[in-house]
Amino acid sequence: MRPAWTILLPALFLCIGFAPAVAQSGGDRGIRPDDPNPPAFLATSFDLTTMTSPSPPDDGAAQEAVQGPVDAQGPLPPDADRERRYASLGSRIGAAKWETIGLFAYITATQAYWTDGTTHFHFKDEGWFGRNTNNLGIDKLTHAFNAYLFAEFLGARMARKTQDRARAAAPAGLLSIGLMLYGEMWDAHKKDSGFSVQDVIFNTGGATFSVLRHTVPGLEEKLDFRLLMMPNSQVYTFKGKRHYEQQRFLLSLELAGFQGLRDSPLRFIELQIGYRGKNFTNAERAAGIRPERDIFFGVGLNVKQLFFRDSRSRLGRAIGSGLNYFQLPYTAVHVH
Structure with missing residues (x-):
């Protein structure tokens, strides 16, 4: 346990997370007995014996039904209501x-x-x-x-x-x-x-x-933090030092994120810097092999721009979003 x-x-x-948002209520319209222009629902007389509404005005204009007092400011627009809720x-x-x-x-x-x-x-x-x-x-x-x-x-x-x-x-x-x-x-x-x-x-x-x-502003379109998993003899190792040896972490600068390059051929290019380690398993250390740590630089292909820039399918958009976080193997050239 x-x-x-x-x-x-x-x-x-x-x-x-479960704390509710505090709603701020709008002010109600006050009603004074001496108001020369009372609301329509008070100015209109009703025949209580028949419970029927009065005849329409002589000019033929339809009388608007009144549901109750209305906020003097009117209903909030959806964006303002959402902003208040959150x-x-x-x-x-x-x-x-x-x-x-x-x-x-x-x-x-x-x-x-x-x-x-x-x-x-x-x-x-x-x-x-x-x-x-x-x-x-x-x-x-x-x-x-x-x-x-x-x-x-x-x-x-x-x-x-x-x-x-x-x-x-x-x-x-x-x-x-x-x-x-x-x-x-x-x-x-x-x-x-x-x-x-x-x-x-x-x-x-x-x-x-x-x-x-x-x-x-603008950082989301320009800079990604990604994981590159390089296949090994097992293709993918689920845990242990060999699992860590497969991992390369990198920052990728997308030229497509710069306004002047969004429609140029340079939008397919990414500039990358990352870190990796190797030769640090227990067997390699016991054999006297020196562990290696590398900071690498490289140029990558912006696969998202190439294939998923204007995707209208849900799957295409999902893959494009995933490429912000995961680098596909063999889509970049790195110098260690």
Whole structure:
């Protein structure tokens, strides 16, 4: 069994998410006895014995039915009403409450599946990107990327209701940090792991990048944070050091995001910088092979612009959106 207090933080986030928006009511029209121009529903006389409405005016104009007092300002436009409904931080978080619950369940299930043995809460200094670290820092970038994906997903879901992606960025980032911290609490009780301050810092960094991407004008169209999974002899390794060796994390600058290049041939070009590590499995270290860490630069093909720029199908739009986060193998040339 897991200590009960490890779920308090995500529970707090979920409670905030259910906080309702505070509605501000409009002012009602006041009625004075001495008003020389009383509302129509008071000026009109009714025959209570027959409960019939009076005859129409002599000019033949249809008399408008009155349903009750109307706000002096009239009904709010849809955009203004939506802005009022999602004015508070709690109401914007609540717009993605079910998605947050789903991610919470996903983290719980995966952490429970991969946990072999538990112990008391403890810290572990995992280092950063040194050759003597367990995974050369690839695991730190994995934490940043997962937090980034959570923030992107939750922000997109909030924006479906609020119609304001920029204002959804910060609450989505906070939820992502909270969910990743919940996962770190599981690590804090694993015998082969521990609570890592380095992981928390990179979780925060990944979520923060998502916030910046949607609040700095033009950044979303220009800069992507992506994962490139290079196939190995197993095609895909699900866990362990060989899994980390497959991962390359990169920032991709899309020339199509610049206004002057959107309709030029340069829109198919991306400039990339990334990080990878290799030769750090236990067998390779035991054989005396020196672990390698590489910062690489490259030029990539903007597959989204090439095939999915004006896609009208739901599948095409989904694939195009996914290419903002995942780099297809063999679609770029990198120099290590």
